[in-house]
Amino acid sequence: MPTPALRPACAALAAAVSLALALTACGGTTKKSVADDDAGAHASHAKADPHAPTKKGLTVAFLPKQVNNPYFTVADKGGEQALKQLGSSYKEVGPNSATDTSGQVSYVNTLTQQQVDGIAVSAQDPGALCTALKQAMKNGIKVVTYDSDTNTGCRDVFVSQAGAEALGRSQVQLLGRQLGYKGEIAILSAAQTATNQNTWIGFMKDELKKPRYKDMKLVTTAYGNDDAQQSFQQTQGLLQEHPRLAGIISPTTVGIKAAAQYLSGSKYKGKVRLTGLGTPDDMRRYVKNGTVDAFELWDPAKLGALAAHASVALSSGQITGRRGETFEAGSLGTFTLGDKGVIDLGAPTVFDRDNIDRYRF
Secondary structure, rough: OOOOHHHHHHHHHHHHHHHHHHHHHOOOHHHHHHHOOOOOOOOOOOOOOOOOOOOOOEEEEEEEOOOOOHHHHHHHHHHHHHHHHOOOOOEOOOOOOOOOHHHHHHHHHHHOOOOOOOEEEOOOOOOOOOHHHHHHOOOOOEEEEEEOOOOOHHHEEEEEEOOOHHHHHHHHHHHHHHHOEEEEEEEEEOOOOOHHHHHHHHHHHHHHOOOHOEEEEEEEEEEEOOOOOOOOHHHHHHHOOOOOOOEEEEEOHHHHHHHHHHHOOOOOOOOOOOEOOOOOOHHHHHHHHOEEEEEOOHHHHHHHHHHHHHHHHOOOOOOOOOOEEEOOOEEEEEEEEOOOHEOOOOOOOOEEEHHHHHHHO
């Protein structure tokens, strides 16, 4: 409940937020708006001080693409633990559907009204959140994207799970080795607008242009919208429409699990190869029963923890989001910001029958 002295300010903020919502609902994406979104969030002349003391008592909100998604549950728990160690508070909000973009916008506006110190968000769409996130930044809130980025100017930094190029190419390399570099393949992705998925897929297609893949052909890309049932049905549809399909890449934890579930109970088990990005706990049974040979992923708990550290470093003035700035992230080590404020977590880990029991997440 705001005090009488704060009510005018809150009313003004609510009006601004309402205007932002209206603009988001009514406005289309134009070339100019995209250019503005990519112009960079760092128009101020603030300078980073890597030796500035780490602030305590901050509140950082995690806004995943979808709450109760096993992947984001692990990632956000990593953020919660890191914030506790840093002496700050954690909260998580988010939509129940990975395609509820308007829901994500509403949550950003609510967090702005609540005046949290930082928002760590995995964007369902690169441009749809921009108006709301820019309003948050104007109100002094530090914005970190993790897992899936917005347009560059709509956040302070992006914590990338690994280099996008490495992730895209390595999934093709994994499947290529399993197929002997021959056969028709398909991709089972999440949402059509998911920035990270589309970036990886772009590198997958580029990797497939290399001579060693001359006998591998990408026949289609399907979208399961990070919904288990849709992904299961899309897998079934792929195999019906492409009877010569030899392999599937699913760069989404929901998609690869659903595809493995379908394959393991079908005549295609052991015949159609499946790889992509999954969690060891989700995929353990399918590796052990012979449905999947190998897949990969980063540690999502570390991704969430790094997002938390980056948010606190921004609030503390240790970084501003510019290339070349560095900050300490506890046991994760020291990180340097790359081009456009991107922070890479590191190389992905490949999981197979020999090592999967060493990982529990």
